Amino acid sequence: MPTLALIGNPNTGKTTLFNALTGLSQRVGNYPGVTVEHKVGTLTFSDGAHADLVDLPGTYSLSAHSPDEAVVVDALLGQIHGSAPIDAILYIADATNVRRNFYLLSQLVESDVPIVIALNMTDLADARSIRIDAESISQRLGLAIVPVAASRGQGIDTLRETVQSILVEAPTPRKTTPALPSSVLDSVRQIQTHFSTDDYAVGRVEALRMLVDAGSELETRGLKRVDPSDLLALDHLRDQAFGQTEPAEVESQARYAWINHVLEKAVEQVDDMHATPSDRIDDVLTHRLWGVGFFALLNAVVFQAIYAWSGPLMDAIDSAFVGLGESVGGAIPAGPLQSLVVDGIISGVGGVLIFLPQIAILFFCIAILEDCGYMARAAMLMDRALSFCGLSGKSFIPLLSGFACAIPGIMATRTIADRRDRLATMLVVPLMSCSARLPVYILFIAAFVPEQSWANGWINLQGIALLAFYSLGLIVAIPIAFLLKKTLLKGSSPAFLLELPSYKWPNPRTVFLRVYHSSRDFVLRAGSIILATTIAMWALAYFPRDSDIAAPQPAHIVDGEQSPAELSESKRAAALLEASYLGRAGHVIEPIVKPLGWDWRIGVAVIASFPAREVVVSTLGTIYSLGGDQDEESEALRTAMRNAVWPDGRKVFNVPVALSIMVFFALCAQCAATIATIKRETLSWRWAAFSFFYMTGLAYVGAFCTYQVSMALGWGG
Amino acid sequence: MHTATIQNHSSAPLSHCAVGSQNIVTEVAGTSPLSTRLRELGLLPGVRVRLLRAGSSLVIQIGETRLAVRRDDADAIRVCDDAAFGLMASAHSIAS
Numbered sequence: 001m002p003t004l005a006l007i008g009n010p011n012t013g014k015t016t017l018f019n020a021l022t023g024l025s026q027r028v029g030n031y032p033g034v035t036v037e038h039k040v041g042t043l044t045f046s047d048g049a050h051a052d053l054v055d056l057p058g059t060y061s062l063s064a065h066s067p068d069e070a071v072v073v074d075a076l077l078g079q080i081h082g083s084a085p086i087d088a089i090l091y092i093a094d095a096t097n098v099r100r101n102f103y104l105l106s107q108l109v110e111s112d113v114p115i116v117i118a119l120n121m122t123d124l125a126d127a128r129s130i131r132i133d134a135e136s137i138s139q140r141l142g143l144a145i146v147p148v149a150a151s152r153g154q155g156i157d158t159l160r161e162t163v164q165s166i167l168v169e170a171p172t173p174r175k176t177t178p179a180l181p182s183s184v185l186d187s188v189r190q191i192q193t194h195f196s197t198d199d200y201a202v203g204r205v206e207a208l209r210m211l212v213d214a215g216s217e218l219e220t221r222g223l224k225r226v227d228p229s230d231l232l233a234l235d236h237l238r239d240q241a242f243g244q245t246e247p248a249e250v251e252s253q254a255r256y257a258w259i260n261h262v263l264e265k266a267v268e269q270v271d272d273m274h275a276t277p278s279d280r281i282d283d284v285l286t287h288r289l290w291g292v293g294f295f296a297l298l299n300a301v302v303f304q305a306i307y308a309w310s311g312p313l314m315d316a317i318d319s320a321f322v323g324l325g326e327s328v329g330g331a332i333p334a335g336p337l338q339s340l341v342v343d344g345i346i347s348g349v350g351g352v353l354i355f356l357p358q359i360a361i362l363f364f365c366i367a368i369l370e371d372c373g374y375m376a377r378a379a380m381l382m383d384r385a386l387s388f389c390g391l392s393g394k395s396f397i398p399l400l401s402g403f404a405c406a407i408p409g410i411m412a413t414r415t416i417a418d419r420r421d422r423l424a425t426m427l428v429v430p431l432m433s434c435s436a437r438l439p440v441y442i443l444f445i446a447a448f449v450p451e452q453s454w455a456n457g458w459i460n461l462q463g464i465a466l467l468a469f470y471s472l473g474l475i476v477a478i479p480i481a482f483l484l485k486k487t488l489l490k491g492s493s494p495a496f497l498l499e500l501p502s503y504k505w506p507n508p509r510t511v512f513l514r515v516y517h518s519s520r521d522f523v524l525r526a527g528s529i530i531l532a533t534t535i536a537m538w539a540l541a542y543f544p545r546d547s548d549i550a551a552p553q554p555a556h557i558v559d560g561e562q563s564p565a566e567l568s569e570s571k572r573a574a575a576l577l578e579a580s581y582l583g584r585a586g587h588v589i590e591p592i593v594k595p596l597g598w599d600w601r602i603g604v605a606v607i608a609s610f611p612a613r614e615v616v617v618s619t620l621g622t623i624y625s626l627g628g629d630q631d632e633e634s635e636a637l638r639t640a641m642r643n644a645v646w647p648d649g650r651k652v653f654n655v656p657v658a659l660s661i662m663v664f665f666a667l668c669a670q671c672a673a674t675i676a677t678i679k680r681e682t683l684s685w686r687w688a689a690f691s692f693f694y695m696t697g698l699a700y701v702g703a704f705c706t707y708q709v710s711m712a713l714g715w716g717g
Numbered sequence: 718m719h720t721a722t723i724q725n726h727s728s729a730p731l732s733h734c735a736v737g738s739q740n741i742v743t744e745v746a747g748t749s750p751l752s753t754r755l756r757e758l759g760l761l762p763g764v765r766v767r768l769l770r771a772g773s774s775l776v777i778q779i780g781e782t783r784l785a786v787r788r789d790d791a792d793a794i795r796v797c798d799d800a801a802f803g804l805m806a807s808a809h810s811i812a813s
Contacts, residue, residue, distance in 0.1 A: 060754065060757055060758060061754075061757045063753060063757070065750045065753075065754065096781055097780065097781040097782060099759065099780055099781075100758055100759050100779075100780060100781070100782050103757055103758075103759075246748055246752075248748075248752070248753040248756050248757070249745075249756055249761070252756040252757055252759075252761055253761060256759060256761060273739060273765070273767045273778060278783075279769065279783075282769070282770070282776070286770050286776060288772055376785070379785075380774050380776075380785040381774075383773070383774055383785075383787065384773040384774065387787070393774075393785075495749060495750070495751035495786075495787065495790045496774075496785070496786070496787050496790070497751055497754055497755070497784060497785070497786055497790070498784065498785045499782060499783065499784055499785075500776060500783040500784065500785055501783075502783075
């Protein structure tokens with residue numbers, strides 16, 4: 001089956017075109033050794049024949065500055081392990097900006113791969129009175145050009161036919177390529193001779209990139225192939241080719257000269273740089289005052305939407321899983337299997353799916369904002385604040401995503417070109433208060449923060465406390481990012497350059513597919529790890545099982561609304577948990593957590609929450625003999641916590657303890673899936689382990705200080 | 718083509734220009750990835766550029782492309798106005 005590559009600049013509607021051509025047949029994987037996504041779909045022609053269409057990352061040029069962009073060069077040169085070589089290129093160009101869009105094309109025509117050009121956004125071009133004589137351009141290039149409007153589905157069928165005809169045609173030699181200076185061409189030829197071996201022939205495109213892109217990955221590979229000391233030879237060839245002029249300047253000049261020649265008199269547009277409707281919108285949205293105000297308002301709306309809309313859905317999922325647990329549990333005789341299925345598997349899967357509404361809604365909002373073009377403006381507005389911590393505006397979306405779930409946030413760092421910036425961002429994304437922390441906050445705030453309010457209920461203490469904990473992670477992230485960039489991840493900050501695409505109406509299909517794929521990704525990737533660690537934790541909490549264990553009669557267990565039978569069952573569950581490996585671990589760490597004001601039960605709950613933070617709530621329920629189905633709204637659990645006492649009669653939970661637990665959860669790394677994702681995205685365990693230890697250490701210190709300070713302030717009551 | 722920069726004394730960094738003004742690029746200094754990318758996006762000597770926003774981040778327009786650049790990085794872009802460019806270009810062609 002032939003393989004086509006879809007190549008083009010960012011912001012050309014490439015995703016929309018890809019979706020229009022492949023529909024739901026797309027599948028996402030990973031390129032080996034890098035964390036760039038490999039997106040492939042099936043292109044079906046009118047006669048039923050198929051081809052693979054690979055959506056390569058959007059790039060402006062083959063001189064790659066980020067891992068994303070490097071994938072395009074590597075794919076073109078067939079240097080990606082396990083990836084099929086490219087049989088033809090489907091090049092997408094934005095009709096409203098043809099000149100710049102042809103830059104990458106000018107590089108691609110220097111290869112031998114057949115090319116079909118899709119001239120997209122012709123509807124927008126018409127609206128702006130831009131007239132393009134595609135016929136003439138096609139003649140001059142010797143390449144087929146198909147005008148399309150992917151968002152409207154126009155021209156797609158013609159495009160498919162044209163693509164198919166290219167695949168069956170015999171390849172013809174290139175009609176025209178940019179005229180590079182002869183000194184450059186000489187050096188290119190010499191590189192080809194010098195750096196080719198018996199097994200590997202260096203082509204013209206690769207040789208040119210080696211010549212111009214000093215220090216690039218291609219240069220490294222080429223040198224490795226022949227002789228590392230040949231760097232001198234390479235430098236000599238560069239001097240020979242370019243003299244005193246900047247190589248990139250020579251290349252760019254030559255290419256734009258070619259572009260002007262190819263487009264001469266074929267593109268008619270009003271060229272006086274008059275303000276477009278987009279520009280007028282930007283006058284407000286990028287304004288230092290109004291723009292920032294709009295941005296803050298937008299954030300508030302998005303967060304409100306997430307929490308308001310997800311509530312009912314989460315409740316529905318919760319009851320569905322509780323119901324499922326009951327019915328399945330009823331069908332299996334009591335014992336390890338029943339417990340594994342109900343408390344391990346069903347509870348684990350439910351624990352993942354319950355966050356799906358929040359994550360899907362956040363992705364929905366992000367997808368809309370990205371597709372309409374606003375995200376680039378938001379990144380620009382945030383750039384100043386972020387550069388203060390050593391990051392850039394590109395870290396904005398990953399950090400924002402972290403408020404729903406760190407996993408998509410960490411994956412979103414793939415767009416950050418600089419390795420150090422990307423790593424620093426990945427290490428602070430988990431500090432953004434994700435959805436799983438909310439149950440912890442809600443439980444403890446409701447139980448221990450007094451219900452005081454002012455101004456007729458508009459301002460209340462509990463709400464302020466919630467806001468404070470949400471902000472804690474964000475506030476702590478600032479010095480952490482700063483420190484990371486100054487010490488471990490030291491290096492010069494690369495420049496921030498971002499294209500601001502024109503505003504456009506978001507395309508429903510694009511948005512839907514993004515939400516669908518991101519949600520599916522989350523469930524499968526994060527979900528599988530959460531499930532695996534939940535089962536492991538279940539085993540630790542179940543074994544060794546002494547079925548003769550009797551329920552204790554400790555004075556500090558408070559009876560809630562349970563019947564005598566339920567109560568004795570709950571007490572038994574608490575005793576079993578105490579006797580399990582998990583319970584023993586809790587006792588072992590008790591000396592360590594005492595300075596934080598915690599007892600062994602809290603220690604158990606914290607350990608148990610490693611698979612997923614919110615598990616701490618149900619674990620506390622079990623351990624206080626209320627049964628394992630307590631949630632953060634449970635009045636019984638709140639009462640139990642308020643009344644729990646140490647053996648000597650002191651209260652276990654007071655305000656300082658509650659605060660220290662919340663601070664711990666705000667800063668801790670109790671999420672196996674996050675650690676696993678960091679490992680995956682950095683391709684090693686080193687940074688994953690570092691993030692676990694630094695966050696645990698940070699959480700410990702934070703909880704310690706919180707407890708000691710608030711006790712000293714007399715809040716212990 | 719010819720020299721990368723057109724020697725002159727009447728050019729200024731783009732960040733010093735007035736918002737809304739259109740100017741002609743005289744030089745894109747530097748060898749950094751940023752400078753390379755700017756050139757690839759069409760920012761070359763002789764090209765017209767318009768400043769849409771000033772502040773810690775500038776927004777500039779080259780052809781139909783609008784870019785956000787940090788002000789410090791934008792110092793690499795030197796421009797002059799139409800009249801000055803006209804003078805320079807003719808001086809240059811007389812000299813060569």
